[in-house]
Amino acid sequence: MTRIDDTFARLRAEGKKAFVSYIMGGDPDAATSLAVMQGLPAAGVDIIELGMPFTDPMADGPTIQLAGQRALEAGMTMDAVLDMVRTFRKADAVTPIVLMGYYNPIYSRGVERFLTEAKAAGIDGLIVVDLPPEEDDELCIPAQKAGINFIRLATPTTDAKRLPKVLENTSGFVYYVSITGITGAAAAQAVDVAPEVARIKAATDLPIIVGFGITTPDTARAIAGVADGCVVGSAIVKDIGSGKPVAEVLANVAALAAGAHSV
Numbered sequence: 001m002t003r004i005d006d007t008f009a010r011l012r013a014e015g016k017k018a019f020v021s022y023i024m025g026g027d028p029d030a031a032t033s034l035a036v037m038q039g040l041p042a043a044g045v046d047i048i049e050l051g052m053p054f055t056d057p058m059a060d061g062p063t064i065q066l067a068g069q070r071a072l073e074a075g076m077t078m079d080a081v082l083d084m085v086r087t088f089r090k091a092d093a094v095t096p097i098v099l100m101g102y103y104n105p106i107y108s109r110g111v112e113r114f115l116t117e118a119k120a121a122g123i124d125g126l127i128v129v130d131l132p133p134e135e136d137d138e139l140c141i142p143a144q145k146a147g148i149n150f151i152r153l154a155t156p157t158t159d160a161k162r163l164p165k166v167l168e169n170t171s172g173f174v175y176y177v178s179i180t181g182i183t184g185a186a187a188a189q190a191v192d193v194a195p196e197v198a199r200i201k202a203a204t205d206l207p208i209i210v211g212f213g214i215t216t217p218d219t220a221r222a223i224a225g226v227a228d229g230c231v232v233g234s235a236i237v238k239d240i241g242s243g244k245p246v247a248e249v250l251a252n253v254a255a256l257a258a259g260a261h262s263v
Helices: 003-014 030-039 062-073 078-089 103-109 111-121 140-145 163-167 190-201 217-224 234-241 246-261
Strands: 018-024 047-051 097-101 125-128 174-177 208-211 229-232
Touching: 003 018, 018 030, 018 062, 018 208, 018 217, 018 234, 018 246, 030 078, 030 234, 030 246, 047 062, 047 078, 062 234, 078 097, 078 111, 103 111, 111 140, 163 190, 174 190, 190 208, 190 217, 217 229, 217 246, 229 234, 229 246, 234 246
Parallel strands: 018 047, 018 229, 047 097, 097 125, 174 208, 208 229
Antiparallel strands: none
16 A cells, blocks of 8 residues: 555545645755645645656646746756655655656666665656557556556546456556646646546546646536546646745645535
């Protein structure tokens, strides 16, 4: 059982949906990013997705691309991201942390070394968007053996033939991408999401968390109402990028979390 498994078990027992937040590690600088991260649990965040900045973030829209650029320009590295996690863990040993990013920096570091350091730092899960199921031996299987969940994305184009392959070695939860395209591109619609979530649920016992296109408390409530929870990323990253004070960023996160938790 990972922290992710424990969190979903607790939420189920409480009759609650999960609220997952995404921030880019090191955006706009290490100190601000850490302060936001440390405030997320008290704002109602159940699981933190922490972005690893990368020079070619092909799945991300302009908002998160710019966040990655700001983080890289501020000197953020994988070591620095893991340091953020270690610092966070000194005060919080419960909240799950999922690293989200691309395979190139992991491959460059070496998979075994990366997994050892990530596990020791307190990472619970990985989302690596450019590594398909056909490459599970590269990272997914080693991560599971190291006790780190490997979370796979399903999309509106993941058909009945493809879905079993996507789910085969997935653990922790399934991240359903509510729209076709990049992050921050359109608004998620519960009426479109509900049948897709039901279709995936028929094929797995894992929780289904929906992300992309969730920017308001009302949308968070609607999407959480048809899934096991929701992810908000671009809306939070946009607040950070606009230079809002940390307290204001966290107040807006709390409003989004309240929406998801009100189902």
